[in-house]
Amino acid sequence: MGNLSDVVYPELKATQKLSSTGNNFLIWKLKLAFVLTDHQLPHLLSPTREDPKWHDKNDAAKLLILRTLDNDLLLEFSDYPTPSSIMEALLHRFDNRLKAFRILLLRRYRDHRMAADAHIYQHVFRMRAMAKELEYAGIKIPDEMQAVALLNSLPDDWDDDVERLAIGLDGASTEKLSFDCVSRRLRMVSDVRSLKKLNNAKKLKNKFRGSCYNCGKRGHHQSDCPEQGSSKQKSSSSEIFTIPGASATLSEIIYPQLKTYLKINCKGSRFSMWKRELFDVLEDNQVEYVLKDLKPSEPTDAASEVDAQLYDKWHADDFTCRHLILGAMDDDVFLSFHDYPTAKALLYSLEAFFNSPSTAQKLVLLKKYMNNHMSDDTLIMDHILKMDLMAHKLKIAGVNVPNEMQSLVLLDSLPESWGDTLTLLNINMTLDMENGLSLDNVRKRVRDAGQMKELMAQADDSLFDGNGNRNTKRVFRGKCFSCGRPGHYQSDCPDQGKR
Secondary structure, three states: OOOHHHHHOHHHHOOOOEOOOOOOHHHHHHHHHHHHHHOOOHHHHOOOOOOOOHHHHHHHHHHHHHOOEOHHHHHHHOOOOOHHHHHHHHHHHHHHHHHHOHHHHHHHHHHOOOOOOOOHHHHHHHHHHHHHHHHHOOOOOOHHHHHHHHHHOOOHHHHHHHHHHHHHHHHOOOOOOOHHHHHHHHHHHHHHHHHHHHHHHHHHHHHOOOEOOOOOOEOOOHHHOOOOOHHHHHHHHHOOOOOOOOOOOHHHHHHHHHHOOOOEOOOOOOHHHHHHHHHHHHHHOOOHHHHOOOOOOOOOOOOOHHHHHHHHHHHHHHHHHHHHHHOOEOHHHHHHHOOOOOHHHHHHHHHHHHOOOOHHHHHHHHHHHHOOOOOOOOOHHHHHHHHHHHHHHHHHOOOOOOHHHHHHHHHHOOOHHHHHHHHHHHHHHHHOOOOOOOHHHHHHHHHHHHHHHHHHHHHHHHOEOOOOOEOHHHHOOOEOOOOOOEOOOHHHOOOOOOO
16 A cells, blocks of 8 residues: 555645644644654654755655645745754644634634534534644643533524423432533434424425425425435545555545545544445554453563564554544544543544444434335345445444344335235235245335336336337237338338338
């Protein structure tokens, strides 16, 4: 893979170069530290010249830093002799600017309000990232104060929820007021609000008789359209990555996906898939063991050289593992989690945040699964895969749907146009004493019946043209009364009018 930092933080050379405004200075500085360490050049930021290859390494470190600057900064700092002098000048400019704007940062943090259409995760991470920016500017906000500021930043329609949450915190003897505690409870409240919204949408859907603005079909709103977002998802997945050759490693194939459409954003909706793909990358880079093995103790003077090497290797691999995880995050999530000392602590915190669904969230997933129904124009394989995915999400959330129940839900989700087919399926599976309602058996029978219906529908479509008229050219096998040749009627004869 070459230098790992080129894969983990490629944006430093493209979209996230340090700009002359310095708005992204904090993120840039944190990511650049990994890039320099990956190239074994971090010591060049200190003024030592004991290394005989110092000049070559000095030029390499300087080039690495300059490549991450925008054109204005590049022109200004390209004549600086050493990487340490460039960093000192940048720190002097942007750190001082950050400190000069501390009051503005504090006001922005104090006055920030959650947008009406924002997800609670997105708001939590934005508040935490703003607190981190203030901390780097020299103003450390106590954790309890961050919790109060988070509650105060919610919109007016959350007032009743905030009041109930505050009462619950006052009555809880085992929990103290903290940012993590409040954010966890707010996520639970958000799940309850989603459940209410889902129930209200179902009531409106039962009353709605108009047409969808997205697909034009009757019976549902645009927000409930089953085709919503499908084209976007397909297009994004097709542009993810082109395998460079047969020798491509697993990381070169999977990691670009983690950097694009699978990147952990503030909603964290794809955390389970993200984690599964991430472990493949960690194993490919042979650093996954740091998540399982205990951190080795620091070697003493009497320790053997082997122990010292193992200690150094573990810390180097843990550093790499931590940044592979951080590289697949959005900036606000990056700022919130970058300061965990080890990769194991970082992943544990991510799991605690994203992978602990509330009871309300489980109810939302269950309602969506039980109420999902196939439309007449949906391909049967797409529907089966969607039902399997929804059952899998429930399992991840801690609700294991038995296979026989999955079979019944799948059969119940078929459209009304399957009436006769469904009756026949039920009879056949009842008579099948060996397999019966086993999930594999039901999937196979439903798939075969659906594909047969799709083939018959295609055959019916071939009998008609685009205007709904019977396509006589495809079904006529007689001879033309005009020219005597087979395959068309006299009215369609190409020789008509020539005689």
